Amino acid sequence: MTAAPPVPPPVPLSRNRDYRLLWGGQALSEFGFHSALIAFPLLVLALTGSGAASGLVMGTIAAAQMVAGLPAGVLVDRYDRKAIMLGCEAAQAVSAISLVAAVWAGAATVWHMVAVAAVFGASAALFEPAESASLPALVADEHLPTAVAMNTARASMGQLAGTATGGFLFAVGRFVPFLVDAVTHTLSFVVLLFVRLPRRERPTGGAGPLGREALAGLRWVWRERRIRVTVVCAVVLNLFFSAYYLVVIVLAESRGVPSGEVGVMAAMLGVGGVLGALVAPVLHRRLGAYGGIIAVFWALAVLAPVTVLMDSGYLIGVLFALIALFPPTANTAIMTEQLLRTPDELRGRLTSTLVLACGAASAAGPALGGSLAQALPGDRALLLCSAGMAAAAVLATLSPTLRTLSRRHESGRPATAG
CATH class of the missing domain: 1.20.1250.20 (MFS general substrate transporter like domains)
Incomplete structure (x- = not known):
């Protein structure tokens, strides 16, 4: 043989x-x-x-x-x-x-x-x-x-x-x-x-109404525990960071930070995101899926409250850059796990669900941050956002589901849609 x-x-x-x-x-x-x-x-x-x-x-x-x-x-x-x-x-x-x-x-x-x-x-x-x-x-x-x-x-x-x-x-x-x-x-x-692009096989069973198929995709995402938990992680991250970002802008304005320095703050966030994306493959290999996800939660929880001590837009910009280093690693871990665990015939609905959920969180975050900044002094609003991030970090760290993310299916293939 x-x-x-x-x-x-x-x-x-x-x-x-x-x-x-x-x-x-x-x-x-x-x-x-x-x-x-x-x-x-x-x-x-x-x-x-x-x-x-x-x-x-x-x-x-x-x-x-x-x-x-x-x-x-x-x-x-x-x-x-x-x-x-x-x-x-x-x-x-x-x-x-x-x-x-x-x-x-x-x-x-x-x-x-x-x-x-x-x-x-x-x-x-x-x-x-x-x-x-x-x-x-x-x-x-x-x-x-x-x-x-x-x-x-x-x-x-x-x-x-x-x-x-x-x-x-x-x-x-x-x-x-x-x-x-x-x-x-x-x-x-x-x-x-x-x-x-390799040709795909046509999905079996014929095409149903768009609404029914969209709901079927949502139900599949919700039933799959690992997929569901990673979607929740992405939504929580977007919600808290969007709220925190607006609170910081309001706090900076109240402390008389010049508008030019506020622009630098936003630019440094982008610079940190680019650098974070470039090092994300290395961090993902070293930290794994679980480590990459909880690292971004803890980075936000630890670094966000430091903003209370800063009156310089340039220093806040440096802090923003440090915070932005970690989300691309979490994004890499979440997207990789989701794509590998999702059948090909459901990958489009998986991504659209994630984009929709994160988009809603990004829209709700500024509303939450604005409400906090309106109801509380800037320092307290920021610390309350930080407390929410810390609570999310603790829950993510203790999650038994997140700890299993690095385990691949024995066959090397995603689960079927059944």
Whole structure:
């Protein structure tokens, strides 16, 4: 009986052509998206002078993402994921070009911008689960943590660079940020055409109503204990950090911190996020899934109350950078565990559920922080946020479910959808 030939080692990410193409195309796309995002309120204010109209346009992006979230997961699981990603890039490019033409001709209206914002939000809601669900098909299991971390770094860099550049581009010309957005989405579309994504088998049992399939995905996420606990961890982290961030801004304003230093604080948060994403693969290998998740809880619990002692926006910015180092490691641990434990036919709904839940937490966090800052002195509001983080850290540390996260299925494959 002849021995089976040895299985060749998986291709490393540095030589994984398809992953590099997808990553590079999305780096362009996210830069353009954030350049346009920061220019949207500037354009509305320049044309109408109305803060309410500006809020309507910006709120439409978030609302479209929320409304399209769960149906997007079903569509990603039902149809060809590459085709969905291509459609999202094309839709954003065409809508941005339409806005460029309208601004150039002096015919831009608020409702046109609302329509473009809705396309942007719905496209983001579709693209993110399609890309995340495709990752296990593009990279080997052992390279998935690094791929997730690199995607996080890409998003942080795109947000930093796009936000910093968008205002300058708007100063050059009101239509310029949207022209850059159209060009970057077009380039990303072309690059995506050359990504070879393995063909998936069509889900068995036929396609049911979107609502029923979306609920089936939610029920599966809730039934799977490890998946459910990691989703709860992500929601709690987003809720507490969003509340803490707003309380710190209010506290800094009350102490007379100049607006320029407040801007530095926000920028340092982004810098810490980028650095954290770059070191996340190393920390994930050393700490494991359980260690990576509880590390971010304890970093927030220990570092957040230190803000009470600081009156300098620069020092708070350094603290923000330190806090931001750990969330990418937790994100890497959570996403890797979830993708490997979820059947392929449910990965789109998994990601859309996580995005929707975290988006709701990120929206509720500032409301919570604002209520605390209104009801209590700044120092007490911040300490109360810190106490909540400490309680969450203790519960995460003691969780028997989180301790089991590093255990893989014996077969090396995720559980079935049954």
